[in-house]
Amino acid sequence: MKSLAELAAIQDKVKDSIVLPEGSGDVRVVVGMATCGIAAGAKPVYDTLTDGAKDLSNVTVKQTGCIGICQFEPVVEVYEAGKEKVTYVKMTPEKAQRVVEEHLKGGKVVEEYVYNYKPDQTDGGYGTLAKSDFYKAQKRVALRNCGVINPESIEEYIAMDGYKALGKVLTGMSSDDVIKCVMDSGLRGRGGGGFPTGRKWSFTAANKADQKYVVCNADEGDPGAFMDRSVLEGDPHCIVEAMTICGYATGATEGYIYVRAEYPIAVRRLEIAIAQAKELGLLGKNIFGSGFDFDLHIRLGAGAFVCGEETALMTSIEGNRGEPRPRPPYPAVKGLFAKPTTENNVETFANIAQIILKGAEWFASMGTERSKGTKVFALGGKINNTGLVEIPMGTTLREVIDVIGGGIPNGKQFKAAQTGGPSGGCIPAALIDTEIDYDNLTSIGCMMGSGGLIVMDEDTCMVDIAKFFLTFTVDESCGKCAPCRIGTNRMKEILDKITSGTGTQADIEKLEELADHIKQSSLCGLGQTAPNPVLATLRFFRNEYDAHVIDKKCPAGVCKALLTYKIDADKCKGCTLCARNCPVNAISGKVKEAHTIDTDKCIKCGACMAGCKFGAISRG
Amino acid sequence: MLKKISKIPFSGTPEQEEQLRACINESKHDKHLLMTVMQKAQDIYGYLPFEVQKMIAEGMDVPLEKVYGVSTFYAQFALSPKGKYNISVCLGTACYVKGSQQVLDKICEILGIEPGECTMDGKFSIEECRCVGACGLAPVFTVNEDVYGRVKPEEVAGILAKYN
Ligand SMILES: Cc1cc2nc3c(=O)[nH]c(=O)nc-3n(C[C@H](O)[C@H](O)[C@H](O)COP(=O)(O)O)c2cc1C
Ligand code: FES
Numbered sequence: 143m144k145s146l147a148e149l150a151a152i153q154d155k156v157k158d159s160i161v162l163p164e165g166s167g168d169v170r171v172v173v174g175m176a177t178c179g180i181a182a183g184a185k186p187v188y189d190t191l192t193d194g195a196k197d198l199s200n201v202t203v204k205q206t207g208c209i210g211i212c213q214f215e216p217v218v219e220v221y222e223a224g225k226e227k228v229t230y231v232k233m234t235p236e237k238a239q240r241v242v243e244e245h246l247k248g249g250k251v252v253e254e255y256v257y258n259y260k261p262d263q264t265d266g267g268y269g270t271l272a273k274s275d276f277y278k279a280q281k282r283v284a285l286r287n288c289g290v291i292n293p294e295s296i297e298e299y300i301a302m303d304g305y306k307a308l309g310k311v312l313t314g315m316s317s318d319d320v321i322k323c324v325m326d327s328g329l330r331g332r333g334g335g336g337f338p339t340g341r342k343w344s345f346t347a348a349n350k351a352d353q354k355y356v357v358c359n360a361d362e363g364d365p366g367a368f369m370d371r372s373v374l375e376g377d378p379h380c381i382v383e384a385m386t387i388c389g390y391a392t393g394a395t396e397g398y399i400y401v402r403a404e405y406p407i408a409v410r411r412l413e414i415a416i417a418q419a420k421e422l423g424l425l426g427k428n429i430f431g432s433g434f435d436f437d438l439h440i441r442l443g444a445g446a447f448v449c450g451e452e453t454a455l456m457t458s459i460e461g462n463r464g465e466p467r468p469r470p471p472y473p474a475v476k477g478l479f480a481k482p483t484t485e486n487n488v489e490t491f492a493n494i495a496q497i498i499l500k501g502a503e504w505f506a507s508m509g510t511e512r513s514k515g516t517k518v519f520a521l522g523g524k525i526n527n528t529g530l531v532e533i534p535m536g537t538t539l540r541e542v543i544d545v546i547g548g549g550i551p552n553g554k555q556f557k558a559a560q561t562g563g564p565s566g567g568c569i570p571a572a573l574i575d576t577e578i579d580y581d582n583l584t585s586i587g588c589m590m591g592s593g594g595l596i597v598m599d600e601d602t603c604m605v606d607i608a609k610f611f612l613t614f615t616v617d618e619s620c621g622k623c624a625p626c627r628i629g630t631n632r633m634k635e636i637l638d639k640i641t642s643g644t645g646t647q648a649d650i651e652k653l654e655e656l657a658d659h660i661k662q663s664s665l666c667g668l669g670q671t672a673p674n675p676v677l678a679t680l681r682f683f684r685n686e687y688d689a690h691v692i693d694k695k696c697p698a699g700v701c702k703a704l705l706t707y708k709i710d711a712d713k714c715k716g717c718t719l720c721a722r723n724c725p726v727n728a729i730s731g732k733v734k735e736a737h738t739i740d741t742d743k744c745i746k747c748g749a750c751m752a753g754c755k756f757g758a759i760s761r762g
Numbered sequence: 763m764l765k766k767i768s769k770i771p772f773s774g775t776p777e778q779e780e781q782l783r784a785c786i787n788e789s790k791h792d793k794h795l796l797m798t799v800m801q802k803a804q805d806i807y808g809y810l811p812f813e814v815q816k817m818i819a820e821g822m823d824v825p826l827e828k829v830y831g832v833s834t835f836y837a838q839f840a841l842s843p844k845g846k847y848n849i850s851v852c853l854g855t856a857c858y859v860k861g862s863q864q865v866l867d868k869i870c871e872i873l874g875i876e877p878g879e880c881t882m883d884g885k886f887s888i889e890e891c892r893c894v895g896a897c898g899l900a901p902v903f904t905v906n907e908d909v910y911g912r913v914k915p916e917e918v919a920g921i922l923a924k925y926n
Contacts, residue, residue, distance in 0.1 A: 212898020366855030
């Protein structure tokens with residue numbers, strides 16, 4: 143690639159295949175084939191569509207990344223020139239065959255397969271995804287190409303203005319210009335810490351060295367979060383482009399992408415993207431004739447959470463046990479292979495090209511005073527619309543839960559939302575009007591984290607959740623420093639006691655004390671934040687802890703040791719079903735007479751309650 | 763992380779060894795590629811028995827304790843062979859909140875083994891994992907490459923029966 147004109151020529155050639163020209167009669171069908179889509183069975187759907195459309199000259203069928211509506215996978219979208227796109231959900235090969243016959247060949251939408259189909263709706267019988275509650279409040283910057291383009295085609299990325307920002311940077315901006323632009327945009331790191339990205343770049347740029355590096359953190363360790371995976375699977379070129387821009391701005395000529403090994407599809411698409419960029423000369427020597435060289439490598443993680451921490455990540459790239467190093471020296475001074483290194487998260491990089499193209503003011507116009515732009519969240523747990531959402535900073539949690547998320551299933555009560563994974567905390571229902579940004583979340587003892595947002599309802603026990611996260615950190619502690627290695631274990635033992643009914647008030651106090659010590663004396667962020675889920679739940683749900691230690695009850699009915707099952711003699715019809723269902727014969731009673739449970743024998747499996755047709759069995 | 767180390771005797775084939783030697787030769791110029799070699803070795807053998815770790819250490823010219831240190835640090839490196847069908851139950855937050863622990867308990871109950879173990883006939887092994895990235899389908903478990911989403915404990919037996 144020698145010039146912007148050359149890039150523009152490629153763009154002109156392919157643009158029409160994505161932005162279908164009005165009146166052309168062209169149809170573009172995309173199938174969501176990210177991990178979740180494939181898991182739900184998108185491959186046979188794609189095959190059926192490709193096969194069915196092979197004789198239709200005006201129809202192209204492409205794979206794409208995550209469209210965002212995970213619980214409706216497999217998803218197929220049909221774009222027609224000059225028309226609103228049609229979103230087909232929960233597709234099967236049979237349904238796809240009907241779409242081929244009736245829609246692609248016959249020109250008639252198969253309404254009953256469309257997203258949000260309501261037979262009694264007057265405006266055509268089906269809803270459009272773009273106008274739905276789920277989509278309306280969203281703003282797609284980092285995810286702009288996810289679910290739109292074919293991630294395995296560099297041409298399609300170029301058609302959507304891809305590599306234009308890189309061209310602009312290399313042909314007309316100094317590295318200071320680039321850093322200033324990123325700084326003015328107000329972009330802060332999306333990997334959890336929220337450090338201003340422009341400042342980070344300026345530190346590395348200021349250090350002289352014979353070799354510097356750019357590292358992309360794609361380790362995505364927060365279990366239950368998949369934002370970075372979606373970007374990598376849906377738009378890998380945007381990371382390649384942004385890392386090259388970062389390299390130019392900071393004076394680095396080599397980059398590493400550290401991806402968790404659990405993401406094979408992301409890895410494959412990144413490999414394809416890198417190979418394609420090399421072929422077009424968008425990676426390699428003398429990019430855009432500017433004299434700037436840049437090369438990229440991929441390294442796979444091997445399932446260690448601590449490797450998401452920046453210094454541990456670098457130790458792991460170097461081929462060692464992924465143990466963190468004390469900071470300072472910071473990576474900007476002494477990072478990968480002891481050279482100055484800039485390390486950013488996937489989503490942080492995904493914003494860069496847009497900032498360069500549309501300007502710092504444009505980016506800074508979104509969001510709140512100190513948190514600019516948008517944030518991607520992986521919405522999961524007890525919520526109707528699970529999926530990937532990108533919202534402007536400052537959106538309230540209420541809007542995310544009630545409107546975008548469509549509320550809690552089965553008419554249950556919202557209890558709390560967990561953000562920041564094992565390092566984070568929870569936002570309780572009472573604070574549902576909190577505007578989501580870095581500082582607001584920190585002020586309530588929570589954190590933005592990388593974007594996992596897990597919704598919990600009345601059936602979730604907060605003590606159990608705290609224990610869940612602590613079990614995670616105990617497993618994942620690398621063992622290098624004692625406070626984290628031993629301290630988290632002691633905390634977990636106390637939580638085990640509490641959830642099994644042998645805890646005391648003194649234990650809760652000990653828990654708080656330990657938490658404090660671990661936070662202050664651990665070597666890296668893992669230990670320093672490990673007590674957070676316990677502290678947050680203690681702060682907002684102290685009553686649940688008290689119920690466990692004083693009343694020996696688990697209000698949510700989760701902690702098995704604290705449960706007792708009872709049969710209401712008035713409601714019991716003596717049908718004997720429960721007695722037959724009980725795996726340990728703990729239930730006795732005569733036919734047509736009220737039954738009773740022997741609590742000593744009962745293993746609290748809940749089979750009796752699940753099976754009772756009269757609602758006669760309760761748990762408390 | 764504590765790892766279960768297999769007592770099952772090593773039975774590598776000459777073809778496997780040849781593959782391993784080839785990938786060591788490709789990477790031995792750069793010791794930083796140790797993990798990459800180990801990942802490939804695990805692809806070849808399915809796990810990293812002591813004999814293989816020794817070949818890697820000699821081939822890459824790094825101390826054996828370093829190879830062992832790396833293999834025990836990362837969850838992905840297995841020191842025991844996996845079953846013909848490896849079941850991996852997601853205990854990520856999204857899945858946990860949706861009841862994946864009950865799914866795991868059920869699988870263990872049916873197969874009579876614990877996570878990290880393999881059935882006597884070598885058919886099934888169970889492991890816990892953290893988020894396979896299909897949280898929208900929670901709770902999720904995988905059997906080799908097949909992904910099962912929105913699983914209820916009572917459906918487990920039916921799914922496992924497919925692998926007989
Ligand atoms: C225990 C621990 C785990 C982390 N895991 C991740 C991760 O999975 N992904 C990530 O991008 N950052 C993670 N971080 C944050 C990184 O250390 C680092 O701050 C971040 O990647 C910087 O990029 P950013 O400035 O673009 O956010 C983790 C930090 C700690 C302490
Ligand atoms: S938490 Fe199970 S797939 Fe993400």
